Amino acid sequence: MALRTFPTREALKRLPFGLADVAILLGVIALIYLVAAVGAGALVAFEPPEQLPTISLDPANLPYYLARSTLRMFVAMGFSLAFTFVVGYAAASNRYAEQIIIPTLDVLQSVPVLGFLSVTITGFIALFRGSLLGLEAASVFAIFTSQVWNMTFSFYHSLRNVPGDMQEAAAVYRLSRWARFTQVQAPAGVIGLVWNMVMSFGGGWFFVAASEAISVLNQEYTLPGIGAYVTQAIAQEDMRALLLAMAAMAALVVVIDQVLWRPLIAWADRFKIEQNEATQAPRSWMLELLRRSRVLQAVREALAEAGEKLSARSRRARLARRQTWPRRSLLSVRRVDALFNIVLLLIVLAISGLAIWFIHTEVGFEEMLEVVLLGAATFVRVAIIVVVSTLIWTPLGVVIGMNPRVARIAQPITQFLVSFPANFLFPFITIGLIHFGVSLDIGGILLMALGAQWYILFNVIAGAQSIPNDLREMAANMRVSGWERWRSLIWPAVFPAWVTGAITASGGAWNASIVAEIVSWGNTTLTATGLGAYIAEATGAGDWPRIVLGVGMMCVYVVGLNRLLWRRLYALAETRYRL
Amino acid sequence: MAVTLTNPVGGSAGAVADARPVLLQATGVCKAFDLPDGNGAFTVLQDIHLAIREGEIVALLGKSGSGKSTLLRILAGLIPPSSGLVVSCGKPVLGPNPDVAMVFQSFALLPWLTVQENVELGLKARGVPREERRQRALQAIDRVGLDGFESAYPKELSGGMKQRVGLARAFVMQPPLLFMDEPFSGLDVLTAENLRSEVADLWAAGNFPARSVLLVTHNIDDAVLLADHVIILGANPGHVRGEVHIDLPRPRERTMPGYEQIKDAIYLAMTNPEADVQQLIAGIDRRAETRFAPLPHARVGGVSGLLELVDERGGAQDIAELAGELNLDTDDLLQFLDAARLLGFAEIQSGAVTLTPVGRAFVEADILESKELFRRQALERVPLLRFIVNTLKSSKRGAMDAEFFLDVLDEHFPADEARRQLETAVEWGRYAELFEYDADKSRLRLPDESLAGAPA
Numbered sequence A: 001m002a003l004r005t006f007p008t009r010e011a012l013k014r015l016p017f018g019l020a021d022v023a024i025l026l027g028v029i030a031l032i033y034l035v036a037a038v039g040a041g042a043l044v045a046f047e048p049p050e051q052l053p054t055i056s057l058d059p060a061n062l063p064y065y066l067a068r069s070t071l072r073m074f075v076a077m078g079f080s081l082a083f084t085f086v087v088g089y090a091a092a093s094n095r096y097a098e099q100i101i102i103p104t105l106d107v108l109q110s111v112p113v114l115g116f117l118s119v120t121i122t123g124f125i126a127l128f129r130g131s132l133l134g135l136e137a138a139s140v141f142a143i144f145t146s147q148v149w150n151m152t153f154s155f156y157h158s159l160r161n162v163p164g165d166m167q168e169a170a171a172v173y174r175l176s177r178w179a180r181f182t183q184v185q186a187p188a189g190v191i192g193l194v195w196n197m198v199m200s201f202g203g204g205w206f207f208v209a210a211s212e213a214i215s216v217l218n219q220e221y222t223l224p225g226i227g228a229y230v231t232q233a234i235a236q237e238d239m240r241a242l243l244l245a246m247a248a249m250a251a252l253v254v255v256i257d258q259v260l261w262r263p264l265i266a267w268a269d270r271f272k273i274e275q276n277e278a279t280q281a282p283r284s285w286m287l288e289l290l291r292r293s294r295v296l297q298a299v300r301e302a303l304a305e306a307g308e309k310l311s312a313r314s315r316r317a318r319l320a321r322r323q324t325w326p327r328r329s330l331l332s333v334r335r336v337d338a339l340f341n342i343v344l345l346l347i348v349l350a351i352s353g354l355a356i357w358f359i360h361t362e363v364g365f366e367e368m369l370e371v372v373l374l375g376a377a378t379f380v381r382v383a384i385i386v387v388v389s390t391l392i393w394t395p396l397g398v399v400i401g402m403n404p405r406v407a408r409i410a411q412p413i414t415q416f417l418v419s420f421p422a423n424f425l426f427p428f429i430t431i432g433l434i435h436f437g438v439s440l441d442i443g444g445i446l447l448m449a450l451g452a453q454w455y456i457l458f459n460v461i462a463g464a465q466s467i468p469n470d471l472r473e474m475a476a477n478m479r480v481s482g483w484e485r486w487r488s489l490i491w492p493a494v495f496p497a498w499v500t501g502a503i504t505a506s507g508g509a510w511n512a513s514i515v516a517e518i519v520s521w522g523n524t525t526l527t528a529t530g531l532g533a534y535i536a537e538a539t540g541a542g543d544w545p546r547i548v549l550g551v552g553m554m555c556v557y558v559v560g561l562n563r564l565l566w567r568r569l570y571a572l573a574e575t576r577y578r579l
Numbered sequence B: 001m002a003v004t005l006t007n008p009v010g011g012s013a014g015a016v017a018d019a020r021p022v023l024l025q026a027t028g029v030c031k032a033f034d035l036p037d038g039n040g041a042f043t044v045l046q047d048i049h050l051a052i053r054e055g056e057i058v059a060l061l062g063k064s065g066s067g068k069s070t071l072l073r074i075l076a077g078l079i080p081p082s083s084g085l086v087v088s089c090g091k092p093v094l095g096p097n098p099d100v101a102m103v104f105q106s107f108a109l110l111p112w113l114t115v116q117e118n119v120e121l122g123l124k125a126r127g128v129p130r131e132e133r134r135q136r137a138l139q140a141i142d143r144v145g146l147d148g149f150e151s152a153y154p155k156e157l158s159g160g161m162k163q164r165v166g167l168a169r170a171f172v173m174q175p176p177l178l179f180m181d182e183p184f185s186g187l188d189v190l191t192a193e194n195l196r197s198e199v200a201d202l203w204a205a206g207n208f209p210a211r212s213v214l215l216v217t218h219n220i221d222d223a224v225l226l227a228d229h230v231i232i233l234g235a236n237p238g239h240v241r242g243e244v245h246i247d248l249p250r251p252r253e254r255t256m257p258g259y260e261q262i263k264d265a266i267y268l269a270m271t272n273p274e275a276d277v278q279q280l281i282a283g284i285d286r287r288a289e290t291r292f293a294p295l296p297h298a299r300v301g302g303v304s305g306l307l308e309l310v311d312e313r314g315g316a317q318d319i320a321e322l323a324g325e326l327n328l329d330t331d332d333l334l335q336f337l338d339a340a341r342l343l344g345f346a347e348i349q350s351g352a353v354t355l356t357p358v359g360r361a362f363v364e365a366d367i368l369e370s371k372e373l374f375r376r377q378a379l380e381r382v383p384l385l386r387f388i389v390n391t392l393k394s395s396k397r398g399a400m401d402a403e404f405f406l407d408v409l410d411e412h413f414p415a416d417e418a419r420r421q422l423e424t425a426v427e428w429g430r431y432a433e434l435f436e437y438d439a440d441k442s443r444l445r446l447p448d449e450s451l452a453g454a455p456a
């Protein structure tokens, strides 16, 4: 008789719980509690100017503030995702929707989000009168507008570029619209979407910090959160609180990366469309943990079962439907197109007319000219940032990217630098500027570069990593080296990545100018000559015509630059240098 | 609805095929694509008529760019025809054709789904319950030889295995029609060969999961090894040039009698866009073992000299004696004898050579008559000469580069031998006035008066 002292494999399998399940369950409970407790803070009364939230610099409150800010980030991310799916899908599947959505997104993407904060805050406060929810919504909205556009674009592009044969397979095997979306289209967009979520989330911290403490229309608004904490510390010249906040922020970025983004990226790897085995699939301990969980498996199973039942119902109707080729009369399509274009043109003309009339009556054309020059000043700063960052980070990025061992260490670091909100570092630079008596006209460049430069490094590393090995071997074999190697192999190969990085860096720098061209430490305030400072001042004073003029001018600069420069470089990258 | 199909070779086979019900029929299908941001359109397919009958494999053969894939997609209901009608299992096709399962050149697997999930895709859309779906998918996976790979992801598989998944995904639907668009073209030669013979075996075994197959390919071997009918598509714009009925027994081998002939005829049709496919196909000799049995290296003068000598000696002669008398190398003598026998002028039995009645007539006739006799015998009994004449007749100006025939012969003989074969054939053909040879241009052409002559 065989004695069994330990449970058989089967018995173990029957056990509903594993260690992973316990960990996950505890995590979920903690998360729910946290969200409820922290979220409640958003529902308190708010009656400016009498009833305002206050910020205490006691380090014990720091976790709470961090949690408040994080919650805002995730709420915004949730909205961004919903927007991405709905709008991205609409643009990819309807011609007319596409013609409106894509140019609109393109402009919105270039608009300085911070410049609009004044508009949105007043709007949301009016909407949720008497509750802090208005301010919360304004902050979430600011984060949302900073996150959403590139996500939507990425998803739209993925949907448009689903390989033709996969779409045909979906049609031959008669997948429903929903099945097509969930099994073919959305999966094809996952990788791009996840990466853009990571980038957006990183960028979002900057706007959390900027939107939690802002003076709009002569009124200081403070929203409990890490950003407000930092602002308070600056006002009180409290160095200790500032350093603490920075450390806490850094820790938070790392934790979120580990428990959310790493597992997401590792999970997304299976949605790669290239059929060959990847060089090295990304891994994540968190994902391993989740995969081991039996409870999650059971949940997934149950969801699949439910989905099965749901789709069975719609299927009968769909399969029974009669098919007909879409009727296509060339003439009518042309007519509708023409009508559509005329309507669009009229709308654009109306808006431009309104803007000109507004400027003419409210500020006058002399000031407008002045604002154009201010824009030029900021443009020079942005240009310097892009050029200098390129000169410094491109060679370094290439060296890092082409050396896999270095890249493995450097990539997470740059990703951290991209995610860390640069405005947390502003006070330290400000102190230095004040101490050495450097004008913010020069120092502003440094402040704006603080966040923007990393996009170039990050993308160039990624570009250098993706140089095909056979090309490198070919270059070695042909004894191509030194300058020639750069010119004929490396630069063309990293060029597309550089363009992406430079566009993002330039956009980031424009946005940063609004908070970087006016900075203060205690009672000392430094101001630079530039469009960013103009907008910030107009916002603080509640001067509507100047807010509109400033923001409009920045839009013109950014959109104009996109059209004249970046788009061409992008086209060049797409056609000439595509690997 | 009049569907005019060019007559397949072999009337009896055509009659059998006609008795089978038509599964899919295209009538007057045209397709034009709009030119990018210009007015007008660019015609890809013109007036295509074809039918796929129950229980047959039809191959659509044409050069790349001739519109094969476009036609396949119209028949599958993936794109609408500009005009014309497709009827599948009695219903007009007005959207994705529910009777069709398709195998793609690029496999078109979803990389995020496992092998089994990929195979289940169509069943799921059709609403087959989970357990049944699983059973059927596993069965299909087993059938294509991927047992044990159910939970692998496509990227872990080789090209050949991916295409097996593509096949399983189609098989599991048990569709009336299986469409394959260049299914073996994305694979390396050996893998393609392997997979094709497995598909052929499945079909020959009689329990194929589809009732009929439409195979699109530019590979002649694919078509001849698999198809019952080969529809040859011409380009610019795509049109049906003709149809070849292939009645080689299954399972087929390249070494089968008749295989090379059919292949050569199709090859010829494909390389001569203007040639009349029907003519070429009519030239296929179904009786010969292989078409190009080697010609003996014998000049016509030598052969007739030998025959005359035999005739003088009373019409029969011992071969060894003959060799001694002529002071000839036995090998050379044998070449002459072979030629005489091949042409039906002499017979050889137990070491002696005897003239046949035709041989006697040849020797005793005057020059014109003997040429006429030689021509008749050569055309009837020498496949290479018949092939050359037929090719010349179906070519545009009744002329072809000698290089072309050399290419064809190269497939049957080593390079040196191919050249000598062609030299002999040309010598015989010129003597018989079957064709002329322009040595400067190295071209063969029909003599002027015989252009309108009856085919052999």
Ligand SMILES: Nc1ncnc2c1ncn2[C@@H]1O[C@H](COP(=O)(O)OP(=O)(O)O)[C@@H](O)[C@H]1O
Binding pocket: B033, B044, B062, B063, B064, B065, B066, B067, B068, B069, B070, B071
């Ligand atoms: N969607 C399309 N738009 C415009 N032209 C097309 C389209 N699809 C195919 N063509 C053109 O039709 C011709 C035939 O293509 P195809 O059917 O793919 O040929 P094949 O499969 O025989 O190689 C080609 O010249 C190709 O460029």
Ligand SMILES: [Mg+2]
Binding pocket: B068, B069, B070, B182
């Ligand atoms: Mg094709």
